[in-house]
Amino acid sequence: MRIHPRYVQYGAVAILSGGTLLTLAVLVFIVVFVLEKGLPVLSLDFLLSSPQDMGRAGGIFPTLIGTIALPLLAILIATPLGIGTSIYLTEYTRENRVTRVIRFGTDCLAGIPSIIFGLFGFIFFVTILGMGWSILSGGLTLAFMILPTIIRTSEEAIKAVPKSYRDVSFSLGATRWQTVKRVILPNALPGILTGVMLGIGRSIGETAAVIFTAGSSLRLPTSIFDSTRTMAVHFYILAREGISNENAYGTAAALIIAVLLVNLTAYWLMHWFIAKRS
Amino acid sequence: MTLIGEKGVRRILLATALSAISALLLIALFIIKEGLPFIFHYGLWNFLSSSDWEPQAGKFGIFPMVAASLWVTFGAMVVGAPLGVAGALFLSEFAPRPVMRVIKPMIELLAAIPSVVYGFIGVMVLAPLIRDYLGGPGLSVLAASIILGIMILPTVISISIDSIMAVPQSYREGSLALGATVWQTIHMVTIRAARSGILASIILGMGRAIGETMAVIMVAGNAVKIPHSALESVRSLTANIALEMSYATGLHRQALFATGVILFVVIIILNSAAMVAIRGKAARK
Amino acid sequence: MTAKFDIRDLSVSFHGKPVIRHISLQVAANGILGIIGPASSGKTTFLRVLNRMNELEQGSSVTGQVLMDGNDIYRSEVDAVALRKSVGMVFALPVPLPMSIHDNVVYGPTLAGISDRGRLTELTEKSLKAAFLWEEVKDRLNTSGLRLSGGQQQRLCLARVLAMEPGVILLDEPCSGLDPISTAKIEDALTELKRQYTIVLVTNNTKQAARISDETAFFLMGELIEMGPTNQMFTAPRQKRTNDYITGRFG
Numbered sequence: 001m002r003i004h005p006r007y008v009q010y011g012a013v014a015i016l017s018g019g020t021l022l023t024l025a026v027l028v029f030i031v032v033f034v035l036e037k038g039l040p041v042l043s044l045d046f047l048l049s050s051p052q053d054m055g056r057a058g059g060i061f062p063t064l065i066g067t068i069a070l071p072l073l074a075i076l077i078a079t080p081l082g083i084g085t086s087i088y089l090t091e092y093t094r095e096n097r098v099t100r101v102i103r104f105g106t107d108c109l110a111g112i113p114s115i116i117f118g119l120f121g122f123i124f125f126v127t128i129l130g131m132g133w134s135i136l137s138g139g140l141t142l143a144f145m146i147l148p149t150i151i152r153t154s155e156e157a158i159k160a161v162p163k164s165y166r167d168v169s170f171s172l173g174a175t176r177w178q179t180v181k182r183v184i185l186p187n188a189l190p191g192i193l194t195g196v197m198l199g200i201g202r203s204i205g206e207t208a209a210v211i212f213t214a215g216s217s218l219r220l221p222t223s224i225f226d227s228t229r230t231m232a233v234h235f236y237i238l239a240r241e242g243i244s245n246e247n248a249y250g251t252a253a254a255l256i257i258a259v260l261l262v263n264l265t266a267y268w269l270m271h272w273f274i275a276k277r278s
Numbered sequence: 279m280t281l282i283g284e285k286g287v288r289r290i291l292l293a294t295a296l297s298a299i300s301a302l303l304l305i306a307l308f309i310i311k312e313g314l315p316f317i318f319h320y321g322l323w324n325f326l327s328s329s330d331w332e333p334q335a336g337k338f339g340i341f342p343m344v345a346a347s348l349w350v351t352f353g354a355m356v357v358g359a360p361l362g363v364a365g366a367l368f369l370s371e372f373a374p375r376p377v378m379r380v381i382k383p384m385i386e387l388l389a390a391i392p393s394v395v396y397g398f399i400g401v402m403v404l405a406p407l408i409r410d411y412l413g414g415p416g417l418s419v420l421a422a423s424i425i426l427g428i429m430i431l432p433t434v435i436s437i438s439i440d441s442i443m444a445v446p447q448s449y450r451e452g453s454l455a456l457g458a459t460v461w462q463t464i465h466m467v468t469i470r471a472a473r474s475g476i477l478a479s480i481i482l483g484m485g486r487a488i489g490e491t492m493a494v495i496m497v498a499g500n501a502v503k504i505p506h507s508a509l510e511s512v513r514s515l516t517a518n519i520a521l522e523m524s525y526a527t528g529l530h531r532q533a534l535f536a537t538g539v540i541l542f543v544v545i546i547i548l549n550s551a552a553m554v555a556i557r558g559k560a561a562r563k
Numbered sequence: 564m565t566a567k568f569d570i571r572d573l574s575v576s577f578h579g580k581p582v583i584r585h586i587s588l589q590v591a592a593n594g595i596l597g598i599i600g601p602a603s604s605g606k607t608t609f610l611r612v613l614n615r616m617n618e619l620e621q622g623s624s625v626t627g628q629v630l631m632d633g634n635d636i637y638r639s640e641v642d643a644v645a646l647r648k649s650v651g652m653v654f655a656l657p658v659p660l661p662m663s664i665h666d667n668v669v670y671g672p673t674l675a676g677i678s679d680r681g682r683l684t685e686l687t688e689k690s691l692k693a694a695f696l697w698e699e700v701k702d703r704l705n706t707s708g709l710r711l712s713g714g715q716q717q718r719l720c721l722a723r724v725l726a727m728e729p730g731v732i733l734l735d736e737p738c739s740g741l742d743p744i745s746t747a748k749i750e751d752a753l754t755e756l757k758r759q760y761t762i763v764l765v766t767n768n769t770k771q772a773a774r775i776s777d778e779t780a781f782f783l784m785g786e787l788i789e790m791g792p793t794n795q796m797f798t799a800p801r802q803k804r805t806n807d808y809i810t811g812r813f814g
Binding site for chain 2 (some may be wrong): 005006008009012013015016017018019020022023024026027030031033034047076080082083084085087088089092101102104105106107108109111113114115116117118119120122123124128144148151175176177198201202204205206207208211212232235236238239247252255256259260262263267
């Protein structure tokens with residue numbers, strides 16, 4: 001029996017849209033589930049007070065600091081490197097063997113699982129360079145991890161700057177670097193910031209790479225040489241060791257809200273960027 | 279600027295441009311330096327094929343973990359690949375553009391949700407459901423497969439959408455003009471033209487699934503044994519590293535780094551395959 | 564009249580494909596040289612050779628000599644960046660940089676290191692006046708250059724070039740996207756400017772060349788077919804192909 005193509009199509013659309021809806025439902029479910037359980041726990045007091053009894057009671061203040069410090073350090077290191085790379089690739093060289101190697105390296109780095117970053121950070125920064133479990137070790141490891149994201153988004157943002165701007169700038173006697181500094185970077189900035197925000201988002205949520213490099217000390221860190229515990233690690237420890245489901249939910253809610261805020265900012269920037277372009 | 283000069287700027291930029299590849303080489307170097315001596319010492323075949331993992335007794339067979347990683351990754355592909363490709367096809371071929379512009383970023387948000395949160399959902403929601411309705415401990419191959427399948431969706435969907443959108447509109451018009459329905463066009467023309475990109479998205483998703491650690495630790499149960507059914511508890515390669523790293527010393531630690539080497543090599547192979555798939559497409563055009 | 568540019572046996576190719584073949588001509592100082600010819604006859608490339616913008620394209624190679632004021636601009640010790648400060652260029656489509664009108668005009672001078680505010684203000688006014696744009700924008704110098712109409716944008720681009728006080732202005736079909744009124748304003752400005760500047764105007768509008776250029780050169784398929792005083796070119800061309808082109812038989 002041959003089914004009429006039109007019915008085949010109805011069936012296909014039903015299946016495809018069903019799949020899409022299912023995917024969206026999962027997203028909504030995760031966010032709603034975590035927020036529903038966690039929001040009652042989450043309060044300013046919870047965020048700003050110290051944990052007691054391994055996190056069984058009290059708040060999550062030190063982990064909030066850790067969650068700010070690590071991504072901040074990672075971004076400070078990775079952003080100049082990432083932007084420099086993308087400027088070099090787009091403005092200072094033509095496609096050749098060197099750029100192919102750089103791109104291959106970037107793509108591979110993007111695919112490396114976080115546990116490998118963790119192992120590497122542990123052996124290299126923590127042990128061999130003697131930085132110990134510290135914000136510094138963790139930040140450096142995360143910087144390596146988010147570098148590809150920043151390179152890719154910056155490169156796309158820079159490529160999106162019209163070629164005619166470059167022509168005009170050069171024709172007015174600008175050097176390459178003057179053109180980059182005065183025309184290309186200002187115009188690519190929102191796109192670059194999108195990459196930075198995505199990098200921050202990834203750093204906030206990262207666990208495996210952080211737990212082996214920054215450690216899991218619950219004390220309030222006072223310098224970048226101190227060990228710290230991020231919210232993601234705290235949440236993992238609370239949930240996995242069954243210390244306190246209630247506080248785990250509260251931490252998860254804070255984590256999800258932070259990640260959503262950062263990512264929504266990234267999308268907002270990107271849209272603003274595209275709107276400005278056209 | 280005048281202090282450094284154009285040549286200086288170029289040199290500085292080249293130096294930054296080498297950062298990513300240097301990072302990759304540094305990572306490879308130190309993981310291999312820590313792990314390779316163990317592989318030579320213990321024997322690669324012995325390491326991969328033996329089922330005895332008893333670090334205290336000096337037995338380091340990772341076969342159960344290899345099997346677990348393969349099972350869980352396979353399961354994740356069964357869950358995630360069809361769903362992801364379906365989503366990509368729907369969004370790029372059927373959904374109105376404004377709908378896609380809203381939904382695609384939402385799906386990409388799935389990638390931003392921390393893996394520990396996925397793991398937690400698996401523990402709190404999925405595992406009890408499996409335990410109650412299908413039996414077994416709940417924390418299992420099945421639970422890990424479903425959670426990982428969801429986690430790879432953003433990768434599969436967004437790369438597939440990009441490759442489907444890259445198919446020239448004229449291909450579709452040519453097919454539609456010959457009287458094909460939209461669906462016939464999709465499955466005879468669009469999917470064929472975009473297949474290498476879709477394949478690449480699935481390979482990259484596989485890489486993510488194999489490498490995922492925290493979510494798997496939380497939902498797979500972590501028993502060191504070769505699973506006989508999807509409802510049994512298993513421990514993946516990544517979970518094994520993360521669980522034992524904090525207290526491992528000496529040969530035991532080296533064995534964990536050796537596991538890292540295996541993982542690293544597998545990931546590089548998968549990434550290269552994905553890149554070949556994408557580049558192969560570019561070359562054909 | 565003295566020659567500003569003396570071009571001897573110039574050939575240009577991209578990836579080995581010749582675009583300009585063995586062109587020799589002189590560009591007189593303080594005049595307008597109009598270059599006419601059909602599409603892809605090498606006009607734009609010729610223009611971009613004069614300020615070495617062609618070097619920014621991949622795979623370009625130049626042979627022959629381009630002398631400006633008696634010096635070959637393609638000698639290795641000549642700095643292309645410095646050259647472009649004295650040879651300004653206006654492109655076919657108006658491209659204001661995404662910044663204010665004022666910042667657009669002073670872009671070149673600030674690159675050259677001028678930072679004195681008074682001097683920059685003075686340059687802005689002078690250049691905008693010379694480009695016949697001052698009256699229309701003097702009250703809104705801080706609004707974005709992108710807000711201007713197409714014709715105003717192109718005059719802004721001209722003012723931007725004038726602010727560098729170059730000796731030469733190259734124009735690449737500057738009126739191709741403009742309405743007749745805007746075109747007339749640009750032509751008026753150019754006619755004024757030729758007293759101080761050497762102007763090379765590539766145009767696909769032969770009537771424009773007839774209106775404002777002192778000399779006219781006819782390019783075809785990368786070759787210079789004929790060049791002479793504009794009057795003579797349009798009334799008594801020596802070559803049949805020139806006659807066919809300007810009377811509209813092809814192109």
